[in-house]
Each structure stands twice: as C-alpha cells, then as structure tokens.
Amino acid sequence: MNDVARLEKRLLRATARAITDFELVGDGDRIMVAVSGGKDSYTLLHLLMRLQQRAPVRFDLLAVNLDQGQPGYPAEIVERHFQAVGVPYRMLHRDTYSVVRRLVPEGKTTCPVCSRLRRGVLYNAAVELGCNKIALGHHRDDLVETLLLSALYSGALKSMPPRLHAQDGRNIVVRPLCYAAEEDIAAFATAMAFPIVPCDLCGSQPNLRRKRVKALLAELSAEHPAVKGNLLNALAHVVPSHLLDRGLLRQVAAATGRDPWIDADEDEDACGAEAAALVALGAGERR
Structure with a gap:
C-alpha cells in the first residue's frame, strides 16, 4: 500500500467513525457538500464520494460552490474539478464581498461577517435544492482551535458540533471530518493535486486570533505530539462535577x-x- 492509499484509508476511517458516532448520514439523505476550493472541502467531497460507493445506506451528494464576488475568484477551477470527478453540482454566485467590505472597517477581521453571510446563502440554497443536510469541511484542528478561542476570548467552553440543527429548523449541518487531522488532510490534498483556490479576502489578514492559537498549538505539539488529540478527547470526556456551570450541574x-x-x-x-x-x-x- 503506497502513502496516498494509507492516507486515504486513515481519513476514511476517521470519517466513517464520525458518521457512525454522531449519525451524520442516513438512508435517503440528500447532502449538499459545500466546496470552497480549499484542501478541506475537496478532501471531504472525495471521502464522501468514496463512502457513497460502499456505505450500507443510500444517499445522494450535491457539490455546491459559492462565488462570493471576490475580484478574480476562479470559480471555473472548482467547476472543472466537479466535472472531472463526475459529481452532481451547482455553481452559486452571491455578491457578499461588497457587503463585507461595507460592513467591516478597514483593518478589522472580515471572517465573522463573511462566514455568517456565506452560511445564510448555503442554508437557503440547501432548501431550494432539496438537500436535507449540509456537509462542511471542518476538521479536528478546527474544533480544538475553536475550543481554545472560545475559552480564551469568549469565556465559554464550546467548539464546533459535529451535528447541528439550524435555528430556523430547515437545515442540519454535519462535519464528517471532525476526527480527521489537518496534517493528514493537507498531505492527502497535495498528493491528489487538488486545484486549491486560496481565500484572498481573509487569508492575507495579519494577527488573526485563530492564527495565533494555531501557532500556539503547533508549538505545544512539537513538545508533546498528543496535544491536539488530547484536546479532541477532552471534548468527548466532560466531567461536570469539575466545572463551574451550575445549570449543567x-x-x-x-x-x-x-x-x-x-x-x-x-x-x-x-x-x-x-x-x-x-x-x-x-x-x-x-x-
């Protein structure tokens, strides 16, 4: 077995375990796979297509790419990939870029506003396209970084849930890569030569809090490689008696x-x- 096959097997195992643990995929589901053009969403689409071939339940996939109106965004690169792998797809265009620029002062982080607008577009599109679930490409590192960000900057112990019912009651968001390590995804995306489309809107912003937390985790992981895995395990092993949440108690x-x-x-x-x-x-x- 070569390195690519080993990576794929490890990622498939992590994805299948998450799907089983949190009931992310059910018989008859029509799942919108949100593909931004980044390594995570390309890998998510690939893994779900592979699992679709061997899963004991039948489910449909619809790949969706959202062009948010960023100048020069190469949507055709993502569309060619959809065509090459043979997945049903839809290309959406909504100019949220100008809205973000209007609402966010110069020098401030655009990610919160951008992601909120993107989420709203995808929620509406899922209903219009008859999809009962939306699959996002957040992975293990996203979850543990969010845990630290929430604790350090918001004073709350929370992260990204693997399965989330939207407040409007119309959508279920699932994160099948929640157990998958970012380094495995990055290595697999490179080996598969996925046509990566960078996010120039937020990716060039300096001193983002998430970047600082990511750097901290990288430093700690260099000293103790199990740090990220331990943080993920901590999310699954909560001891209420040792916390201060009176409501939870x-x-x-x-x-x-x-x-x-x-x-x-x-x-x-x-x-x-x-x-x-x-x-x-x-x-x-x-x-």
Missing part, C-alpha cells in the same frame, strides 16, 4: 438523581490505593 442532578459533585470517575478507595502505590514506589520521597 442541575441538569446532571435532575437526569441522574445523584449528587452532581460526586466524581463518576474516581472514588476514595481508588484514590487511596493509587496514593499508597505511589508512596511504595518512592514517589513521595523528597528529592
């Missing part, structure tokens, strides 16, 4: 009928045994 108490401050993972006997073992090994000695 009340929900735990109501749902379980037990004291929410009792740690479900530890008990006094286990802690005592662990402490005794450490002392026996000399861990308690002064050095």
Whole structure:
C-alpha cells in the first residue's frame, strides 16, 4: 500500500467513525457538500464520494460552490474539478464581498461577517435544492482551535458540533471530518493535486486570533505530539462535577438523581490505593 492509499484509508476511517458516532448520514439523505476550493472541502467531497460507493445506506451528494464576488475568484477551477470527478453540482454566485467590505472597517477581521453571510446563502440554497443536510469541511484542528478561542476570548467552553440543527429548523449541518487531522488532510490534498483556490479576502489578514492559537498549538505539539488529540478527547470526556456551570450541574442532578459533585470517575478507595502505590514506589520521597 503506497502513502496516498494509507492516507486515504486513515481519513476514511476517521470519517466513517464520525458518521457512525454522531449519525451524520442516513438512508435517503440528500447532502449538499459545500466546496470552497480549499484542501478541506475537496478532501471531504472525495471521502464522501468514496463512502457513497460502499456505505450500507443510500444517499445522494450535491457539490455546491459559492462565488462570493471576490475580484478574480476562479470559480471555473472548482467547476472543472466537479466535472472531472463526475459529481452532481451547482455553481452559486452571491455578491457578499461588497457587503463585507461595507460592513467591516478597514483593518478589522472580515471572517465573522463573511462566514455568517456565506452560511445564510448555503442554508437557503440547501432548501431550494432539496438537500436535507449540509456537509462542511471542518476538521479536528478546527474544533480544538475553536475550543481554545472560545475559552480564551469568549469565556465559554464550546467548539464546533459535529451535528447541528439550524435555528430556523430547515437545515442540519454535519462535519464528517471532525476526527480527521489537518496534517493528514493537507498531505492527502497535495498528493491528489487538488486545484486549491486560496481565500484572498481573509487569508492575507495579519494577527488573526485563530492564527495565533494555531501557532500556539503547533508549538505545544512539537513538545508533546498528543496535544491536539488530547484536546479532541477532552471534548468527548466532560466531567461536570469539575466545572463551574451550575445549570449543567442541575441538569446532571435532575437526569441522574445523584449528587452532581460526586466524581463518576474516581472514588476514595481508588484514590487511596493509587496514593499508597505511589508512596511504595518512592514517589513521595523528597528529592
């Protein structure tokens, strides 16, 4: 098995596990795959097409590219890719670029406004095109970066959910790559020679908070390679008794009928045994 095949197998395994864990794909689904022209969305489309061939359920894919009116945006590059891989597709054009430029002061980050407008266009398009789900290409690194951004700059412990029901009740957003590592996606996209279209609107902005968090994670990962994986695992192993969310604690108490401050993972006997073992090994000695 060559390197490309190994990468594809690893990515397929991660995608299939996410689909199973969070019920992201069901029989009869018609899934809009939002393809921006970046490495993540190209890889997402490729993996879903592969899984479509072997999945035990039947589902349809519709690739959609949104031209947001950025000067010189090469939509034809993405369209040629759709044609080459043989996927049903739609090319959309909405001038959100001028709206972003009008609303965002010079020098300020455009990403929040741009992404909100893009999301609104895709939500409406999904309904018009008869799609019951929208697949986005956010991966493991996006999730852990968002976790840190939320904690550091918003004071909330949250990230990107793998499955999200939109507030308007019309759409379900899914993120099948939520377990996939960005480095695997980048390597696979390079090996497959996907025709990458860079985002010149926001990609050239300096000092974005997400870039700073990404650099921090890269530095920590160089010291301890499991950092990103551990953060992803932390999102799946929440211990309410060790947090300060009173509303969550009340929900735990109501749902379980037990004291929410009792740690479900530890008990006094286990802690005592662990402490005794450490002392026996000399861990308690002064050095």
